[in-house]
Amino acid sequence: xxxxxxxxxxxxxxxxxxxxxxxxxxxxxxxxxxxxxxxxxxxxxxxxxxxxxxxxxxxxxxxxxxxxxxxxxxxxxxxxxxxxxxxxxxxxxxx
Numbered sequence: 001x002x003x004x005x006x007x008x009x010x011x012x013x014x015x016x017x018x019x020x021x022x023x024x025x026x027x028x029x030x031x032x033x034x035x036x037x038x039x040x041x042x043x044x045x046x047x048x049x050x051x052x053x054x055x056x057x058x059x060x061x062x063x064x065x066x067x068x069x070x071x072x073x074x075x076x077x078x079x080x081x082x083x084x085x086x087x088x089x090x091x092x093x094x095x
Contacts, residue, residue, distance in 0.1 A: 003093065006073040012066065013094065019058050028057050038080040047071045 004010060020026050032053055040046045048071050055062050062070070080086045 003073055006076070007065075007069045008073060009066070012060070016058060016060065017094065019060075025057065029054055032057065033081070036081055038078075038082070041077075041079045041081070042075055044071055044075060047074050 003013065020029065036050065048067060051067055051070055079090065
C-alpha cells in the first residue's frame with residue numbers, strides 16, 4: 001500500500017528524501033532510530049514521538065493532520081526493523 005493512500009503529500013516525501021541525502025542528517029536520523037523495536041513502531045505515542053524528533057532534525061514543520069497520517073501509515077505497515085524484507089519493502093516504496 002502506498003503512502004499516498006494515507007494522504008501523505010508526495011512533495012513532503014521528496015523534500016525529506018532530498019534532506020536525507022545529507023550524510024550528517026542521515027546519521028542523526030539513524031542514531032535516533034537505533035534500538036527501535038517492532039513494538040515501538042506499533043505504539044502510536046512512540047511513533048509520534050519519533051516523528052516529532054525526526055521532523056526537528058530535518059527542519060520540517062508538520063501539521064497535526066500530517067502527523068496523524070504518517071503515524072497511521074507507520075502503524076499500518078507493521079514494520080519490523082530487524083526484518084530485512086520489511087526494510088527492503090519500505091525502501092522500494094520510497095525510491
